[in-house]
Amino acid sequence: MTTNNEALQQWIDEVAAITSPESIHWCDGSEAEYQSLILDMLESGDLIKLNEKSYPNCYLHRSDPSDVARVEHLTFVCTPEEGDAGPNNNWMPPADARKKMDDLFGGCMQGRTMYVIPYCMGPIDSPFSRCGVEITDSPYVVVNMNLMTRMGAPALKRIEQDGTFVRGLHSIGSLDPERRFIMHFPEELLIQSFGSGYGGNALLGKKCHALRIASTQGRQEGWLAEHMLIVEVENPQGEKHYLAAAFPSACGKTNLAMLIPPESHKGWKVRTLGDDIAWLHLDESGQLRAINPEAGYFGVVPGTNVNTNRNAFEMIQSDTIFTNVAVTDENEPWWEDKNIGTPSVDWKGQPYNPDNGPAAHPNSRFTVSAKKNPTYSSLADDPAGVPISAIIFGGRRRKLAPLVFQARDWNHGVFVGAGVASETTAAASGQVGVVRRDPMAMKPFCGYNFADYWSHWLSFGEKSNQLPGIFHVNWFRRDESGRFLWPGFGDNLRVLRWIIDRCEGRAEAIETPIGFLPDPSDIDVSGLDMRDGDLEELLRVDREAWIEELKSIGDYLNDFGDRVPQQLKTEQRKISDSLPDNYRLITMA
Numbered sequence: 001m002t003t004n005n006e007a008l009q010q011w012i013d014e015v016a017a018i019t020s021p022e023s024i025h026w027c028d029g030s031e032a033e034y035q036s037l038i039l040d041m042l043e044s045g046d047l048i049k050l051n052e053k054s055y056p057n058c059y060l061h062r063s064d065p066s067d068v069a070r071v072e073h074l075t076f077v078c079t080p081e082e083g084d085a086g087p088n089n090n091w092m093p094p095a096d097a098r099k100k101m102d103d104l105f106g107g108c109m110q111g112r113t114m115y116v117i118p119y120c121m122g123p124i125d126s127p128f129s130r131c132g133v134e135i136t137d138s139p140y141v142v143v144n145m146n147l148m149t150r151m152g153a154p155a156l157k158r159i160e161q162d163g164t165f166v167r168g169l170h171s172i173g174s175l176d177p178e179r180r181f182i183m184h185f186p187e188e189l190l191i192q193s194f195g196s197g198y199g200g201n202a203l204l205g206k207k208c209h210a211l212r213i214a215s216t217q218g219r220q221e222g223w224l225a226e227h228m229l230i231v232e233v234e235n236p237q238g239e240k241h242y243l244a245a246a247f248p249s250a251c252g253k254t255n256l257a258m259l260i261p262p263e264s265h266k267g268w269k270v271r272t273l274g275d276d277i278a279w280l281h282l283d284e285s286g287q288l289r290a291i292n293p294e295a296g297y298f299g300v301v302p303g304t305n306v307n308t309n310r311n312a313f314e315m316i317q318s319d320t321i322f323t324n325v326a327v328t329d330e331n332e333p334w335w336e337d338k339n340i341g342t343p344s345v346d347w348k349g350q351p352y353n354p355d356n357g358p359a360a361h362p363n364s365r366f367t368v369s370a371k372k373n374p375t376y377s378s379l380a381d382d383p384a385g386v387p388i389s390a391i392i393f394g395g396r397r398r399k400l401a402p403l404v405f406q407a408r409d410w411n412h413g414v415f416v417g418a419g420v421a422s423e424t425t426a427a428a429s430g431q432v433g434v435v436r437r438d439p440m441a442m443k444p445f446c447g448y449n450f451a452d453y454w455s456h457w458l459s460f461g462e463k464s465n466q467l468p469g470i471f472h473v474n475w476f477r478r479d480e481s482g483r484f485l486w487p488g489f490g491d492n493l494r495v496l497r498w499i500i501d502r503c504e505g506r507a508e509a510i511e512t513p514i515g516f517l518p519d520p521s522d523i524d525v526s527g528l529d530m531r532d533g534d535l536e537e538l539l540r541v542d543r544e545a546w547i548e549e550l551k552s553i554g555d556y557l558n559d560f561g562d563r564v565p566q567q568l569k570t571e572q573r574k575i576s577d578s579l580p581d582n583y584r585l586i587t588m589a
């Protein structure tokens with residue numbers, strides 16, 4: 001393969017001159033190429049073949065133990081003005097960052113193959129899709145990109161037609177955490193990542209391109225790039241709704257996108273459009289539509305079993321790359337809460353010993369093509385995307401946030417999104433279980449100043465009068481003993497039903513200062529054995545605690561200074577002022 005796109009050819013030549021690879025391999029995205037790279041990696045030890053009978057075409061990759069998650073402290077947005085990156089990002093002047101990275105990349109591919117991966121985020125023929133080229137020295141990245149994106153010859157053709165693409169340069173370097181950086185240059189549509197071979201740090205189409213760079217493009221061009229799943233819910237009468245939900249990393253997007261209706265919900269169908277990223281745009285009629293830029297899943301493995309997510313469990317039974325799971329004596333992959341088999345070798349390759357911690361890394365992941373999902377919706381390939389009925393924000397919070405509430409209107413919904421908080425998870429390096437603000441689940445992924453991002457969100461309210469309803473959910477409330485109050489997983493459909501009914505104007509709600517809540521009788525709990533009082537507790541608004549929460553959100557917004565849109569401050573004041581008021585019952589919306 002070669003290209004007639006001069007900018008692309010020139011960049012490849014430049015990169016080769018700096019990194020000095022032994023050879024250059026243009027990726028065509030074919031099955032033959034995939035299998036041949038797998039063979040190379042089996043030989044080099046980068047991959048281990050898993051049990052061929054029970055897990056056909058499945059492989060295990062063990063990353064460096066220092067390189068198992070996203071590294072937010074080493075991720076930078078390099079805009080000319082520091083204020084444009086905002087307090088939500090680490091910032092470095094572009095020239096300094098380029099110099100630092102050129103030094104690291106110097107000669108780093110000596111003796112190695114340099115892979116050139118043209119890829120398309122979104123259906124090849126969609127006007128909303130955007131292309132990129134990743135250059136990497138990691139064959140593991142190539143096979144993951146093969147599963148996660150539409151890559152190879154068709155993408156290159158589109159790049160040559162469009163004439164524009166995002167450049168992503170990646171090298172695993174020596175995997176030294178002291179020499180690890182993930183740099184973004186939004187003005188130049190450029191990403192440079194060095195020193196990590198793990199997921200979002202290395203598969204540059206995903207978070208680096210489809211969220212950080214795309215969010216800045218979306219702001220300029222009038223659309224949104226969001227950390228959202230897209231799911232279709234069909235009721236027994238055949239009525240379909242599409243929901244987009246933003247939850248922070250490892251907070252339930254993959255699970256909700258692949259939801260299996262509970263026994264009591266015969267005739268309901270749920271189909272997956274996407275599990276991690278959504279690009280949202282208004283069509284001519286003012287309807288918000290979404291495409292999933294990805295073509296595969298990079299999902300959390302631990303906790304996946306026949307009860308929590310049978311679809312995912314079956315999907316990863318073949319044609320899957322596992323990263324950092326344990327293995328059994330039968331050479332099958334193993335992880336915590338798999339509920340089948342016993343681990344003999346842990347994720348680091350050591351004999352399993354419970355004293356050393358979990359057998360599988362808590363952020364171990366599967367990579368698999370979306371087509372393998374038993375509930376895959378072919379609408380994921382529709383160039384026009386799907387119409388969104390509701391936007392759902394959520395977080396992982398033991399306390400405070402009720403099971404579900406609805407924002408009064410768009411501006412309030414943007415405020416609810418901006419105020420999202422969640423306990424940190426193993427998806428990012430650092431402490432786990434600490435509540436932090438994670439607006440719209442985009443804290444690690446927004447490529448520009450959050451204050452400007454909220455203004456961009458608010459601007460949609462002026463462009464359309466038929467925007468989706470905005471909701472907030474929390475599947476993770478617990479009682480004093482640590483027990484989850486809500487069964488979660490498939491039973492989350494019960495909450496989605498209320499959300500859809502609200503959008504259709506056929507469900508009642510109680511108006512409270514924080515938004516509209518269902519009465520406990522509005523949530524169908526048939527077939528559930530919940531303890532008395534649990535649902536009431538899940539739907540209670542603790543006024544004292546919310547007064548504190550509103551103060552804390554106000555302080556957080558103030559951290560962003562004068563750029564924070566006035567509308568958000570108004571929402572904050574309105575809610576704070578009305579928290580001491582009494583509830584009113586309203587009927588319908």
Ligand code: GTP
Binds near residue numbers: 248276303492
């Ligand atoms: P990223 O891929 O990191 O963006 O995460 P994600 O939001 O797709 O998270 P995922 O669906 O993989 O969920 C991760 C963890 O949350 C797993 O341990 C799940 O078992 C757990 N989880 C998901 N849904 C629920 C739920 O409804 N209730 C409870 N209690 N746990 C859940």
Ligand code: SPV
Binds near residue numbers: 206207249250427428
């Ligand atoms: C996340 O952390 O939100 C992920 C995994 O989806 S990674 O792509 O590695 O960021």
Ligand code: MN
Binds near residue numbers: 248276
């Ligand atoms: Mn994610």
